[in-house]
Amino acid sequence: MPSLFVIQGRDQGLRFPLNEPLIGVGRVGGNAIQLNDTEVSRKHAVFEQTGEEFVLRDLNSSNGTFVNGQRIRDKRLLSGDQVQMGRTLLLYTGAAESVADAQGDVNIVGSSGYDDGSRILHSISQSEGSDLLATPADQTQSPWLARARSNLQLMYRTSLAVSHTLDIDQLLARIMDMILEWVDADRGCIMLKDEITGRLTPRVRRLRRGIAPASSNGSEPESDGPKISISQTILDYVIGRGEGVLTSNAGDDSRWDPAGSIMMMGVREAICVPMQGRYGLVGVIYIDTSITPKQMLERQSANKFGEEHLKLMVAIAHQAALAVEDTSHYRAMVQAERLAAVGQTIATLSHHIKNILQGVRGGSYLIELGLGDHGKSLADGSIDIETAAKAVDTIQKGWGIVEKNQERISSLVMDMLTYSKERKPDPEPADLNEIVGDVVELMQARADEFGVEVNWSPADGMPSVMIDPEAVHRAILNVVTNAIDACEGHEPACVTVGTSVDERGEIATVSVRDTGAGIEPDRMQTIFRAFESSKGSKGTGLGLAVTMKIAEEHGGSIDVESQVGQGSTFRIRLPVEGPSSEGDAADEPDASDLRPVTP
């Protein structure tokens, strides 16, 4: 379904499905999409469906509607278009387009069947490929080529530095460190534009190693190092014009007011560049340096920064801006998905708990009634065996219901804990037949209640298996419970539980076959997902997910074969020698670490 995802603005992270032919956008209620943005008009724009696509129409809004930076009156949207209204930026995702299957167009042909005469002329390894960016041994190359190589290497390093992080502060710190490493600056900082206030906020500040902390006005240094004072004049210019500036002597530059703040601060050289992203200004990078008279004499120059530095900084700032935008958008999407998963989890669990609570209330109420009957007959002296037996019967019925629901809540909690916890199994040599036999015995009462016959065929010569007995018991219990439930109301109603071990004595298998309704083919892919249940209010949808998790934690697996109308067979396979020590199960984490629902 087409949707809009807010990637910038106060509603960042919200997703709006475009599930109506006409969807209004504005800042007041009554719009299908209400944006929390004072720069959005009351009735700002409307999305109109035409076939599979949507057309965005501006409703004479005060501040306009923009698509990919262009103001529009109406525009047919393409998937990936950026829609801006006020300070809110939305990403439009259209209906899924069919993508031509490339498999049919590309053939990988065996060497025996195809030869066009091509031969390998050169080959190069990954490590040799990166030598392109290394400083060549041949120092006779032209200064232009040396600079080009150096800049290329720096941009390559920049692209590496800005990837693989979701933490914007960490990203900015990397960028700043890299700038100080490559540009001979003493100090630097990155300021990001606050999405709500529009003000620049310093996010990272760095001093080059070896620079003595000294206050900018010559007074005693502050205890936590020198503050970087940045001229508002420079910032206004950079932001207003979107240009980077280099100033080596502010008094000689006609663009500055000599009486302005830059002169008061005594900055000898500074570079300030805009972080221009895809959709606007993200922030500003500022670096500066000061040169003492002694240094000037040594260097025979009053300048450390040149135009090359400025160009480089502009390029780095653009890369950094793109990375900040990407990180910010990706974080918003992750956050939105996380919230959705948490919401779904809470809703599902609340539903189960509510049903259990309802059962407890029902049982309690019967107990209350039975006790009331008994008390009343005692009080008026009318008690007889029949009345007493009836009262006791009511109490027993109620107590049975309470006990059953107590079992349900206990089972739900155990499944939740097992599912949510990344844990290493605690394997010990165990008799798998004994564990499965226990499960069968435990489930006999339920099977009798539902009129289901349970057959149990333990394998002869089953070796001792390295498993966590408690966890495996739970895994098998879930599958056998499902099998009995699946048989309820079917004829024949039969569950067959068996164990076996392969010829090499490496894999032990527990199989559970039922003669129930079977599983529809389209459900086969989802039955092991959390909160997928076909049992309605009877099931939590955690049982098979928990069983799969336990099997995998043991280095094993679970699979299913099913035929609609015939029944299903589940097989849990466990390595006899136990889980591999190289498993990736994490150490015991916090029990509150509920795993998000993932498909």
Next chain:
Amino acid sequence: MQAANSKSPRVLVLDPSVEARLVLCELLSRTGVATAGAESVGDALVKLKQSPVKVLVVDADAFDPAELAPIVEAAARRGAATVVAGTNRPAGEFGFVRKPYHYRELVHKIWTALEATENPGRAAA
């Protein structure tokens, strides 16, 4: 509340949970209302035809709305009222009790519905 004159079920409880049916039927029988329980829609349709049911009680969370439609329509055609227990109020003119409910509340709703169907004049007054 007044006792029923007939032993024929006047309230049909449609709930797949045997416990829920047991509790509600027990409570209603104590107030003199004959009841019948059904665990599926098909079962309920059969019992609806067999008995002069005046009120249908449904656990809406246990069924898909589409699955429930035939029994709710059948009940309406026979002049029976429907009382729904569930998480969200469904669309339609039903007595509704939100889960988790107290049984006294549900029984009160059922009695109100019984009054309305068996003595429409008195209910209107």
